[in-house]
Amino acid sequence: MNSIIPAPIARQPWAMLIPLFVLVGFGAMVLYSAGGGSWEPYADSHLIRFGACLAIAAVITLFGRDFVRFATFPAYGIILVMLVGVEAIGAMGGGSQRWLELGFIRIQPSELMKPAIVVALAKFYDTLPPAMIVSWRALIPAGALIAMPMALVLLQPDLGTALAIAFGGAVVMFLAGLPLKWFALGGAGAAAVAPLAYFFALKDYQQRRVTTFLDPENDPLGDGYHIMQSKIAIGSGGITGKGFNNGSQSHLDYLPEPHTDFVFATMAEEWGLLGGILVIVIFGLILRWGMQVARNTEDRFARLLAAGMVATIFFYVAINLLMVMGFAPVVGIPLPFMSHGGSSMLTNMMCIGALMMVNRWNREAPRARFA
């Protein structure tokens, strides 16, 4: 490290933070354009939210290992109760609702559950004796930890978030060392249940999203509209794009949700393939840094926790990008750090905070160990 820079600043994980700042800044530019060439209403609040969430991440970074271990299950329990509370309020109010109004802040417990499930499972596998990893006792409690919030979120109904929870949990289980054949069985089971779920569990509009995804041109003015318009935006951008603030698809309202779910298409139209590659590369850098953080720790809890956080962010990015490029159904998952929206920003920054926390543990632990 260069000695000109003070140590507290120099030891921050700039390998991740710089790409992240670039990405958020780029996102703000795209939102500026999506707002019709104006800071209002998207770009400014995007930056403000990022600032606030960065502060929360900084606080999380300071959490000690013991505190986190101690707080894991109580926190999981509280969030689960909040999910039940959301259901109860929704049922009483006669409509579905995803958030709790706490007077000064509106909390979406399903969002908090995404990092929480990762931490809870990490704790569970950390405390599980290694020999038991191949027994049913490694599977059933963990399965219950995942299934309870999933079921509550599905009731909302919010398929995207439920899948995100399942994905984060599954990745932790996979990395914890559960026997591969269980995953093979699970995969086969899911493949068998999928058609049944399609016909019996999914609502009409969700079924349509799936069929539309399979054949978007079939109904270009109806359900295929979103995917078609997104592909038109990306495709018409070409290599270098139409130029900042010149996207016709977003500015003339052809692109649905140009500032949230389809923000990548908005970006690609104006910045072209180069912009798209930049975004993908930046996500790659951030996620690779996260995986390195996970690999650098010897502590099983921290390692599973970090990898699970990376998986959660990855899930957002992958599903969103697959969706806007026509490879996945429209499920309403925003793109981290670029889409306008407080909940996704908070969740992803909590994941980043957790990763920075593990990174700090890594930095301090060896010193403690070899001191």
Add this chain to the structure above:
Amino acid sequence: MAGLGTRQTVSSAKLSNTYDRRSFVLGSVGGGVGVLLAARMAYIAIAENEKYEVEAESNRVNLSLIPPRRGWILDRNGAPLASNRADFRVDLIPERLTDKDRTFAVLAEVLELDEYAVRDLADKVETSPDFQPLEVATGLSYDQFAAISVRLPEIPGVIPQRGFSRFYPTGPTVGHLIGYVGPANAEEYEEEANPLLITPGYKIGKDGLEKQFEQELRGKPGARRVEVTAGGRIVRDLDTRADVQGDPVRLTIDGPLQDYAARRIGLESGSVVVMDCNTGELLCMASMPSFDPNSFSSGIGSVEYAMLREDERVPLRNKVLKGLYPPGSTVKPMHSMAFLQAGISPDEKIVCGGGRRIGNRFFRCWSNHGVVDMAKGIYQSCDSYFYHFAQQVGFANVANFAKSMGLQQEFPLPVTSQFFGTVPSPAWLRERHDREWQPYDTVNASIGQGYYLANPLQLAVMTSRLATGLMVEPSLVKSDKPRVFKSAGFEPENVEYVRRAMSDVVNGPGTAGRARLPLEDILMAGKTGTAQVVGLNISDGRSGPWKYRDHGLFVFFAPLEKPRYAGAVVIEHGGGSGSAYPIARDVMTFLFDPVKGLEALRALEEQWGGTAQERLTRKYAAYAAAAGEDVPPAPTRDEEIFDRVEAEARVAARKPEALATGSVSSRNETSSGVSGPPDAAAPTPSAPTRDVGAEE
């Protein structure tokens, strides 16, 4: 792998190992997804770039056709009978509607539509093809136009625009002649798959000359490229190509005369045809009552349609071409000419003893005329004279001559359809009714009754040919080339003789003294006719229910010495010729001296309660107020209306045939006693109701 370790003890170290391997796998999968995404994006943005660029452009840019301004229809002097008026309009495309009720509510509120208009609109949305633009309103004020434009985002499918709408300055008086315009229907679009036809605001000719000259009048559409949002809001104009206006069509019609004649018909139901008998140019083809083509162009409203349809004076029928009437005594000059051509001397006399014996039966004349020669036969309209000589010459010969004079003939005119009527003859009777010609058939036909049917245009052509001795052919489109007609082959002195006799009808001791023109130096000649429509046992033809009264006819030409104009007036159920010749007199007066003609008309219109247009407007308001809610919707296809009107016209024309099997004597031709035009709504039961009592 870990799966193999079921029987081994699993250590922390082993789990750490597993983690490393598996995290590497996951990392690779993640990286793979990243590469896949980059590749996919490159494929979309590079390989498919062109395709999506085109699609983005077709999203962004909306090419809309600008309906061409329709060519004007001009009268002989270049004055417009149909022109275009710049206005603000609102159309609606059903397939783009999202919330019908809300859209209708907004439209009704902003455009101040009444409930009937909203209901008609809703019916049209239900029944017409989805892609078809429907007209909501035209002639909006700028404020209304602006109000609709502002509210567009909440009412998708509604299209306000500036445009031109067809305007008929004289309204109903040209309705039947010019026709009207309207949006193309599904069949018309199928026939001619021209995107122009489904462009909002574009209208094609639906009837009359508008339909006949559609291609000439159409012009070339302009185009406008605009940048639009997904919601259809126009962001800015990119470029515009102006439309090319359609070619004008110049008619032979004299606009003021047409208007005058139509207005002069007044409360009656009838038609006036005037032609230039030297050139064949039709100066006037008025048929009343009529509809207002201005109000038809936005589609025929149910209330308006019901009103027109229920009217027994059939305002939807063009009576000049589709009104067939027994010509009655108006054929007598023409029959006289037939006799002359057959070698009868005009001085041959017969004695009318209040009738005459033909074959073994005595047929009555309407009066006792004593000794009658040809001239007296014409000006006194003596039936006996025509019974006798028609029998002597043979009616087959007379019929052939009648056909050569234009009866039972269709003329090559640009009209949608014309009925050609009947000149009965023994051959025709055998073919049509499968029976032999009887003396009473000759008697009936000789005075223009029985199976005889002609339309007013034919009567006008007949009179032209008779007055000039030339085979005049009527024309409707103004041409610079002078037309030369071949001679009909009459002896000049015979032509002169018939002219003189017809002059005496008006200016001499004839049946229509009141038809004399109030002009110093111009004499009009003519011939009255009264056509019986029901048997004497039902009505005396002059009083009682309107539909049983006799038709009044009058054919005429002027000036006497050098005929320039000829024409015919037919008043349906006018109660006799007395309803027809005053109209002919005033129309001809107007032609020679407009000021004098208008004075006469003004006095009458004051009595009738305004011009034809004013009365129609008032009638509509009264009808809508009275019957509004219960009226059935109008047929959505204009063709259905035409077919219905045409079918009814044919039925109406066949009615007199019922009389043809008996003998009919022509009616009292000095019927000046018939009072002014009776109003159908309040028939004047002046005459004793001896014959009709049972009917009422």
